[in-house]
Amino acid sequence: MQSNTQQQIPNSKFLIPYCLHLADTTLILSHRNSEWCGHGPILEQDIALTNIALDLLGQARNFYQYAAMLMGVEFDEDKLAYLREPNEFKNHLIAEHPNSDWAVTILRQFYFSCYQYYFYSELKNSNDEQLAAIATKALKEVTYHLRWSTEWVVRLGDGTEESNTKMQNAVEFLKDYVIEFFVMSDYETELLKDAVSIDVKAIQGKWQQKVNDVFEEATLNFVPSPNSRFGGKDGEHSEHLVSLLEEMQSLQRTYPNSVW
Amino acid sequence: MIKKYYYGDYGEIEGGVSSNKSETEFPLWEVFIRSKQGLDHKHVGSLHAADVAMAMENARDVYTRRMEGVSIWVVESKHIHASNPDEAESLYEPATDKIYRHPTFYNLPDEVGHM
Structure with a gap:
């Protein structure tokens, strides 16, 4: 363990x-999904x-705990989740986007689960044992998320005229x-040298193929974007993240160190 | 003519509620779960779903969240036929005084072991 820790110091920068990027993305999307609690179209989908x-919150905790361990004793998962500023968050912009309607929520979950599926499939072979272990565990959860969200994309896309219109609008x-999933940040590029991170560019083809297959079944048309949005992974966010964090962090900031 | 009773019919008939379900409402399904230790699937509850795929996923999400099971059966509630509670007297009471139907009057040879 001692030698292991020393090995990690060179790349802990x-x-x-x-780790924060992986944790933030799953935490923020978890929070967005949790906003549906009590508002789902039917009880079963609410659950x-x-x-x-x-599931996403559990993944976030694993990554936060690992980050806190690398950062030192004064940090813990709660501090990292509840006491950081918006420009310190490294989540994908798609995660912080407001839920809008059920179609957007479903499509975002499908895009994200599809990305996570191929991402974790690679990360489980990471040279970092901790990341590999988290990925292996999370992949089982994500496999179901992908199945569930695929089912809904097809159901709504190939449903009624109204549901198809709403999905195409989504x-x-x-x-x-979408493209932000597949753009390497500097820290990912550095870690790739030691096969700690994965090459997200390399999973874009698989992702697109899966989306195309599902869209064909769902009678939807994929729309490429001429001006994609980037920057989330480096802390550049929309005002949506500011208001999300204001709500999510309010309890911990009002009553510091409160626990369940 | 034989009247067909469906699961859930009685409440509606007694309560005088019309059984005309809204066309937009998903049909009702019954869920059976086999636990890790169990050999049989046990009825755990019901849910609404548009078709069997959705019923299966809903059952997974609603009824196996706390490691309840390793196998799921779903069946649309309309396919379950129930006995009529009004006939309980003639259906079940005749069995109450026929204790000879229990195999408790036989002496089992020791060699048989546990049965």
Whole structure:
């Protein structure tokens, strides 16, 4: 363990932001999904989406705990989740986007689960044992998220005229937020040298193929984006994240160190 | 003519509620779960779903969240036929005084072991 820790010191400069990126993305999407709690179209879907939110929260905790361990004794998972400023968050912009309607929520979950599926499939072979272990565990959850969200994309896309229109609008609505999945940040590029991170560019083809297959079944048309939005992974966010964090962090900031 | 009773019919008939379900409402399904230790699927509850795929996923999400099971059966509630509670007297009471139907009057040889 001692020698292991020493080995990690050279790249902890990049490993910490990488862990925070992975944690933030799953935490923020978890929070967005949790906003549906009590508002789902039917009870069963309310529970399904809340389950997914809890799975993502569990993944976030694993990454925060690992980041806190690398950062030192004065940090813990709660501090990292509840006491950081918006410009310190490294989540994908798609995660912080407001839920809008059920179609957008479903399509975002499908895009994200599809990305996570191929991402974790690679990350489980990471040279970093901790990341590999988290990925292996999370992949089982994500496999179900992908199945569930695929089912809904097809059901709504190939459903009624109204549901198809809403889904196609969702495709349009989210089109600028897709490419960010596949753009390497500096810390990912550095960690890739030691095969700690994964090459997200390399999973874009698989992602697109899966989306195309599902869209064909769902009678939807994928829309490429001429001006994609980037920057989330380096802390550049929309005002949506500011208001999300204001709500999510309010309890911990009002009553510091409160616990369940 | 034989009247067909469906699961859930009685409440509606007694309560005088019309059984005309809204066309937009998903049909009702019954869920059976086999636990890790169990050999049989046990009825755990019901849910609404548009088709069997959705019913299966809803069952997974609603009824296996706390590691309740390793196998799921779903069946649309309309396919379950229930006995009529008004006939309980003639259906079940005749069995109450026929204790000879229990195999408690036989002496089992020791060699048989536990049965």
